Amino acid sequence: MTVLLSLAVLLLVNLTTFLVFWWDKEAARAGRWRIQESTLLGLALVGGSLGAVLAQRLLRHKTRKQPFRSLLNLIIGGHAVLALVWIAAPSWLTQMVAQIP
Template sequence: MEIMILTGFVSLINLAAFILMGADKQRAMNNQYRISEKTLWNVAFFGGAIGAATGMKHFRHKTKHSQFKYGLPALAIIEIGIYIYFFMLLA
């Protein structure tokens, strides 16, 4: 049961981060009110770094910002390690 909850959480938070990156890119292209960098980082920090990093690459968004260019992939690697640990613990 716990592994299903963890799988659901990981999937949803990363999907949300990916969608947020795409939405912010669209807003930037349309000169609309933007999603704050703080919000993007909070979603990434609380489990969505993989989705955020994937969204950054896919949408070519925030790639010129060093903190995103290097920080999101580094955080994603750390989160992958944490997820592996918890999945092994629950298996």
């Protein structure tokens, strides 16, 4: 159950991130108020990196902007390392982390 709940939350965060990137792209097209880059990167950092990358590719949004692009790539790399550590972690470590409230 915990795994399904975690996946559901991750899906929700990524969907939200994608939609916020879409909103920012539409605001840029219309010349309206924009969402701060720190907010976009923050959403990626808390688990929305896949949604951010998909939005960046599909919407062609923030693809050339530096240092945004480099920071997003750093976040993605950090998430990849965490995923690999989680997969490779011994079972006692996984159980210990699962008990953290």
